[in-house]
Amino acid sequence: MIEAPARREQSMALIVLRRFFKHRLAGIAIGVILILAIASILAGLNQYDPTAQNPTDSFAKPNSAHWFGTDELGRDVLSRILYGGRVSLAVGLLSTFLSIALGVVVGALSGYFGGWMDSVLMRVTDAFLTFPTIFVLIILGAFLREQQLFILQNSVFVVIVIIAALSWMWPARLVRGLFLVLREKEFVTASRALGGGSFRIIVQHILPNCVGPILVSGTLQMASAIITESGLSYLGFGVQPPTPTWGSILSTAQNQVFRAPWLGFFPGFMIFVTVMAINYIGDGLRDAFDPYVIHAE
Amino acid sequence: MKTYALRRILQTIPILFIISILLFLLVRAAPGGPLTAARRNPNISKEQLEAIEEKLGLNDPLPVQYGRWLGDMLKGNMGESIKFRRPVSEMIGERIPNTLLLVGVSFLITLVLAIPIGILSARKPYSVFDYSMTTVTFIGQSIPVYWLGLGLIVIFYVALKNPFTGEPLFPVGGLNTRGKEGELLDTLWHLTLPVAALSLGWIAWYSRFLRSSMLDVLHEDYVRTARAKGLKDNMVYYKHALRNAILPLVTLIALDLPSLFAGALFVETIFSWPGMGRLFWDAAKGRDYPVLLGVVMITAVLIIVCNILADLAYGWLDPQVKYD
Numbered sequence: 001m002i003e004a005p006a007r008r009e010q011s012m013a014l015i016v017l018r019r020f021f022k023h024r025l026a027g028i029a030i031g032v033i034l035i036l037a038i039a040s041i042l043a044g045l046n047q048y049d050p051t052a053q054n055p056t057d058s059f060a061k062p063n064s065a066h067w068f069g070t071d072e073l074g075r076d077v078l079s080r081i082l083y084g085g086r087v088s089l090a091v092g093l094l095s096t097f098l099s100i101a102l103g104v105v106v107g108a109l110s111g112y113f114g115g116w117m118d119s120v121l122m123r124v125t126d127a128f129l130t131f132p133t134i135f136v137l138i139i140l141g142a143f144l145r146e147q148q149l150f151i152l153q154n155s156v157f158v159v160i161v162i163i164a165a166l167s168w169m170w171p172a173r174l175v176r177g178l179f180l181v182l183r184e185k186e187f188v189t190a191s192r193a194l195g196g197g198s199f200r201i202i203v204q205h206i207l208p209n210c211v212g213p214i215l216v217s218g219t220l221q222m223a224s225a226i227i228t229e230s231g232l233s234y235l236g237f238g239v240q241p242p243t244p245t246w247g248s249i250l251s252t253a254q255n256q257v258f259r260a261p262w263l264g265f266f267p268g269f270m271i272f273v274t275v276m277a278i279n280y281i282g283d284g285l286r287d288a289f290d291p292y293v294i295h296a297e
Numbered sequence: 298m299k300t301y302a303l304r305r306i307l308q309t310i311p312i313l314f315i316i317s318i319l320l321f322l323l324v325r326a327a328p329g330g331p332l333t334a335a336r337r338n339p340n341i342s343k344e345q346l347e348a349i350e351e352k353l354g355l356n357d358p359l360p361v362q363y364g365r366w367l368g369d370m371l372k373g374n375m376g377e378s379i380k381f382r383r384p385v386s387e388m389i390g391e392r393i394p395n396t397l398l399l400v401g402v403s404f405l406i407t408l409v410l411a412i413p414i415g416i417l418s419a420r421k422p423y424s425v426f427d428y429s430m431t432t433v434t435f436i437g438q439s440i441p442v443y444w445l446g447l448g449l450i451v452i453f454y455v456a457l458k459n460p461f462t463g464e465p466l467f468p469v470g471g472l473n474t475r476g477k478e479g480e481l482l483d484t485l486w487h488l489t490l491p492v493a494a495l496s497l498g499w500i501a502w503y504s505r506f507l508r509s510s511m512l513d514v515l516h517e518d519y520v521r522t523a524r525a526k527g528l529k530d531n532m533v534y535y536k537h538a539l540r541n542a543i544l545p546l547v548t549l550i551a552l553d554l555p556s557l558f559a560g561a562l563f564v565e566t567i568f569s570w571p572g573m574g575r576l577f578w579d580a581a582k583g584r585d586y587p588v589l590l591g592v593v594m595i596t597a598v599l600i601i602v603c604n605i606l607a608d609l610a611y612g613w614l615d616p617q618v619k620y621d
Contacts, residue, residue, distance in 0.1 A: 127315045129552065130604070132596040134559035136320070138581050139589060227441050231563060234443050235578060254447055254567070261451045268444030276439035 016212075019288040026284020029277035036274060040085035048076035050083045051242050061262065068266045071252060080244040081266055087245040088274070091160050092226040098164035099225075100218055103171025104210075108202050110172070111179025122176070125169045133166045137228070140165075141237040155240045159232065163225050174217050178210045212289030219282030223275045230271050246271050305608060309601045316597050317370070320590060321363050370594065376587035378580075385591040389573060393595070395472060396572035400561050402488060403495040411500045412543075415507025416534060419542075422512060430504065437501025442560050446494040446567040453490060470569040491568045495560050506549060511542040544615050551607030554600045 021027045043050075053075055062069045068077035110121040140162045141155075182188065183206065191201050232238030233247030234254075241248060246267045253264035350356050357365075369376060375385035414434075418427040450469055457466040467490050468474060477483040514520065515538055523537045562574030569575065573592050580588035 123311070124315075127312045130312055130316065130555070130597055130600055132555050132558050132593060132600065134562055135577060135589075135593045135596060138577070139320075139593070223439070230441060231443060235563075235566060237581065250444065250447070257447065257450060257455060261455050264444070264447045264451065268441065268447065271441050271444060272439055275441070276435060279435060279439055 016288045020284045023280075023284035023287050025280045026287075029280035029284070032273065032277040033281070036085055036270075036277075037089055040082055040089060043079065043082035043086065046076075046079045046082060048079040050075065050080040050244050061260075069260070069262065071249075071256070071260075071263060077249070077263070077266060080249055081246065081270055084244040084246045084249055084267065085270065087156055087239055087243060088226055088229060088247075088271070091156065091163070091229040091239075092222045092274075092278075095160045095163040095167070095225045095229075096218055096222040098160065099168040099221055100171050100214060102164065102168040104175050104207070104214065106168065106172040107175025107177075108179055108207065111176035112183055112198065112202055112206070114180075118176075121172075125172055128166065128169045131166065134228070134231070137162055137166060137232055138235065138237045141232060155238065156243065159229055159238050163228055167221060167225065167228075170221065171214065171217055174213060175210060178213060179206060182206045182209055212285070216282055216286045216289065219278050219285060223278040223282070226271065226275055226278070301612070302605070302609060305605050309605070313597065313601065317367060317594065318363065320593055321366060322359070366590075375591040375594075378585055378588050380580075380583050380585045380588075385587045388576065388588065389591050389595055392571060392573045392576050395570060396558075396561055396565070396574065398484075399488065399491055399495065399564065399570060399572055400557060403492045403499070404557070406492060407496045407499040407503060410496075411503035412507060412539075414500070414504035416511060416539065418504065418508040419511030419515065420534060422508075427508075430508075434501035434505045437497045438505070440498065442494055442498060443563045443567060445497060446491075446564055449490045449494055450567070472571060491564045491570050494567070495564045498560065499557070502553075503546060503550075507542060507546055510545050511538060514538045514542045517541075540614065544611065547607055547611050547614065551604050554603050558596055558600065 068081060071077055071080070106121050106125065110118045110125075141158065179202075187205060188201055191205050196205070229238055230245065230247030230250070233245045234251045236248075236251065238247055239245045249267040250264055250271075253260075253267065256263055355362075366376065373386055375389070377383065378385055378388060381388065414430055418430050421427060449467075453467040454465040454469045458464065459466055468487050469490065472478075472487055473480065473483050474487075520533060520538055523533045528537075558574070561572065562577065564570065565572045565574035566578045573596065577589065577592040579585075580592070
């Protein structure tokens, strides 16, 4: 009897992780995001209050006391950017979770069951895809914030929900496409033959096979959520003052473009670096999950 | 083909209907309302306020208001701006050419640059050119359009001056310099910075997409056949491969249209470009409902029309698509 050569078993997660860090830029990008996240969480250790005004020290250029300078009210820009990072990263992460969750449910139901369920869900998806999103976001943002309920006045929460409400269509389409292919596979037939119910087949058998593409599209969603939140706040319809966000800091900087042209550099640069890092992470994940990319071992 | 086009157009009617209801409910249900300023004004009595509400029809049941609005819309009457007391259709009509000029020119420049970059990158993958383009496109994809716009203003308007006149190198704001209205050259000069801000991200996005789609196609058998029978490289790339590689790009562009108009909204706001985006932003600040509704409806219609055109273009580019 011939024995199969001994092979060390490796979990899927381990293989993916190893392949991910082969993509050097993706590894660096993870580091950048971690540093940004930790700096934002520890923003309270900073000696300056992000809302403390100091009119005698306004428009200071970057110096040893104020690394990023001060704005028109003499507030420390570095401190505002660190606190703003909390909002931007939280909005990006949470709205992505929400939108992926909704998209997975819609896409799974649509792709697995097909028929009238698919028709109805996909028409709704199409209608949402035709929405000029940012216009609707602006209207929604203005509308919800004027409600009496306290939770709706918390603009961070409102922004998270409305960004998710207008971005779930992309993961929904992706997951539907994956389900259309996977539901015809033998392992699904086998599970059904063994008496597996639809719920069990969807959650335990098909969904785990979709993790890779969902994660990759999640990074795209997160990058665009951060850009959208900053854009909304920049236009004045996102997170409201006094809560600083990268977008609103940029917006006040624009008004001072003649007085202090450097003010706009740092908040925009933070958005740019964060989005770029997330895009590189997405690139790394794509390689890591792609069975056709063969890395030299 | 004709029946297909017709059916495609009929299919969009329910979508437009859903969008119109949602938007109407959304905007009309918004609190604050167009009379906020009037309510705060102590000189306007309660009776006068009620009279204004009655006159604007703000007290009727919502379905009645919607029905009236939709009927007007179909007749091309989009109501009157609450702030400017002018027909919305007239206000939007003035702005549409400016937005289409901005978006159209940016789009043309995007295609002119993105297609050659994508092809050249795919021709010599992992070359120095390909690597530097990949880096540049990653940067272009990640730069928020509003930061890029602000940066362009700081560099070309605030910092750099024309050495002869001492005026800013590029103008910011409006279509024309005062006194030069309607001059094409002056408009193009004003268009430079907005177009640059708007197209960089698209160039990055589309050239990257075309690169990977070209790489996919280049592995196909028919490309090998074309090479084997001795066709010139240029012929293989531009005639055989590009035609198939560009198909997914058409779909991508159609799906991306809403975000293209979103980009225009930011650019118009930053550069005070008198287009629909700027109109919308001003109207949103003043809660001018009829204008908001009108702009969103027109944008949705524009997007749907472009989608249909993209579908038809797809059929024209790919003879395999059957219309039945």
